[in-house]
Amino acid sequence: MATLPNPLPTLAADPSGRSLGLRLPLGRLIDATDDGPWHEPLLWHAEQPVSAGNWTALGARAGRAGLLPVLLDLGGHQGGPQEWELMPGEMSYPGDHDAEEVLADFWDEYAAAGDEWPGLCAPPVRTADPDSRAAEVADLLAEERTRFKEPHLALVPARRSADIPAAIGWTGALNYENDVAVHCAVLRSWEDRFGIRVVGLGFDSMTVSVAAPPTTPEQAEAVAAEHFAFCPDTLPQDGPDALRDYAKRLIAAQTWYFWWD
Numbered sequence: 356m357a358t359l360p361n362p363l364p365t366l367a368a369d370p371s372g373r374s375l376g377l378r379l380p381l382g383r384l385i386d387a388t389d390d391g392p393w394h395e396p397l398l399w400h401a402e403q404p405v406s407a408g409n410w411t412a413l414g415a416r417a418g419r420a421g422l423l424p425v426l427l428d429l430g431g432h433q434g435g436p437q438e439w440e441l442m443p444g445e446m447s448y449p450g451d452h453d454a455e456e457v458l459a460d461f462w463d464e465y466a467a468a469g470d471e472w473p474g475l476c477a478p479p480v481r482t483a484d485p486d487s488r489a490a491e492v493a494d495l496l497a498e499e500r501t502r503f504k505e506p507h508l509a510l511v512p513a514r515r516s517a518d519i520p521a522a523i524g525w526t527g528a529l530n531y532e533n534d535v536a537v538h539c540a541v542l543r544s545w546e547d548r549f550g551i552r553v554v555g556l557g558f559d560s561m562t563v564s565v566a567a568p569p570t571t572p573e574q575a576e577a578v579a580a581e582h583f584a585f586c587p588d589t590l591p592q593d594g595p596d597a598l599r600d601y602a603k604r605l606i607a608a609q610t611w612y613f614w615w616d
Contacts (some may be wrong), residue, residue: 359513362421363396375420377413390439394565397443397523398436400427400509409508410493410602411482415488418497422510425519425563426496426555429495430505433558436523443524446537449517454544457537461584472584476577477547481567483609489516489552492610496555502562502612503555517542517553520561527559531587549578551611560614568608586613
């Protein structure tokens with residue numbers, strides 16, 4: 356996958372991050388993959404769980420250094436990212452995929468026979484700055500500790516937030532798609548239309564913040580169709596009303612949560 360120059364090797368000699376304009380807490384560089392150590396660190400994460408305000412304190416300065424923040428759950432039964440069987444060498448470049456084609460293909464594979472792909476939802480009006488909304492959601496995850504048992508702040512060398520899963524070779528959706536860059540193409544489209552940011556990753560789960568959520572039932576049902584194609588396990592039940600019932604939860608929602616079985 357095409358990436359920016361990786362600033363993380365600098366942290367091996369300077370764990371404080373001062374040479375990058377950062378003041379980092381004690382942390383760890385991760386290079387472990389399914390095929391053995393990667394040729395350079397894939398990510399850095401703090402040793403201690405995140406606290407409210409950490410994302411805001413570090414996020415903007417890290418961005419100027421070529422690193423983007425994300426919360427990683429180290430408290431799941433699969434452990435932390437060094438045990439997630441990351442596969443960066445198997446990932447393509449998100450920009451090589453068309454988001455609507457990706458979703459339409461997934462829809463055709465997983466939707467009920469005869470249900471036609473409804474197309475992409477038009478962009479709603481933004482109700483917040485995307486980066487500010489991401490910081491708010493990160494603080495919420497830090498405080499509630501429900502979806503994420505032990506969230507740690509991580510930094511990833513990526514061009515944009517949507518590319519973070521592909522940049523580290525995340526395999527949370529492996530049962531549905533081997534190349535997470537395909538999902539990242541959709542995340543890029545959601546960045547453009549809904550102002551999303553990838554705020555949290557677990558072994559097989561993803562939380563994104565939303566700066567332009569749907570505000571009408573029609574918009575919400577269109578977004579729900581995209582969510583189902585993106586992650587079929589999103590819908591908690593089957594049946595003709597499942598998509599409509601799920602859509603009701605999306606109106607004005609500031610976070611979207613996905614989990615792949």
